[in-house]
Amino acid sequence: MTNTDMIAAIIASTREVFSMMLGIEVEPGEPFVGEKAATESGVLALVGLAGSWVGTGSMSCSTALGCHLAAQMLMTECPGINDEVMDALAEIANMVIGNVKTQLESTVGSMALSTPTVIYGHNFETRRVGSREWVAVPFRCHDATVNVQLCLAEAHSGATFRPGFSLPHAVQI
Secondary structure, eight states: OHHHHHHHHHHHHHHHHHHHHHOOOOOEEEOOOEESSSEEEEEEEEEEEEESSSEHHHEEEEEEHHHHHHHHHEEEEEEEHHHHHHHHHHHHHHHHHHHHHHHHHHHHOOEEOOOOOOEEEEEEEESSSOOOOEEEEEEEEETTEEEEEEEEEOOOOOOOOOOOOOOOEEEEE
C-alpha cells in the first residue's frame, strides 16, 4: 500500500461522508506526509485500526467548525462543545475512517475499527509511536479547515486485533 492509495481513499471517503451525511461539499487541499500530526487546537477525533495493518485515523478541526458540523448532522444549533457535539464528531470521524478502511481492505486485508476517542482543548499535539508517518489531507469547509489523517503500518507477528478492546470516549484538556 502506498501513500497515494491512502490519500485517494481519504479524499473519496471524506467527500462522500460530508456530502451524503452533512450536505456539505468539501475541497481537498494539498496532501502531505509528516512524522507527527501538527499541534492542534479545537476538536480531534481518533479511530484505531487493527488487523494485518494497524494504526490510527483522525479528523480534526476548530471548535467553531466542529460545532457547525455537529449542527448539520443533528439538525439543531450547537453553540459550544458538549456531549452531543463530541458524539456527532466521533460518528463523523468513524464514518470517514470506516470508509477509508473499507477502500483499503482490498489491498491490505481485513481490518477492524476501535471506538472513536474525542479530544478537545488548546495546544495539544498528537504523534504516533513508531517509524510510520502520517498521511494527511486538509479540506476546505465553510472558510475553515478539516484535517483527515491516517497512519498505518503492516502488523508484526502477533500484533493483530483483539476483540473487546476499546478506547475511552472523550477527554477534555
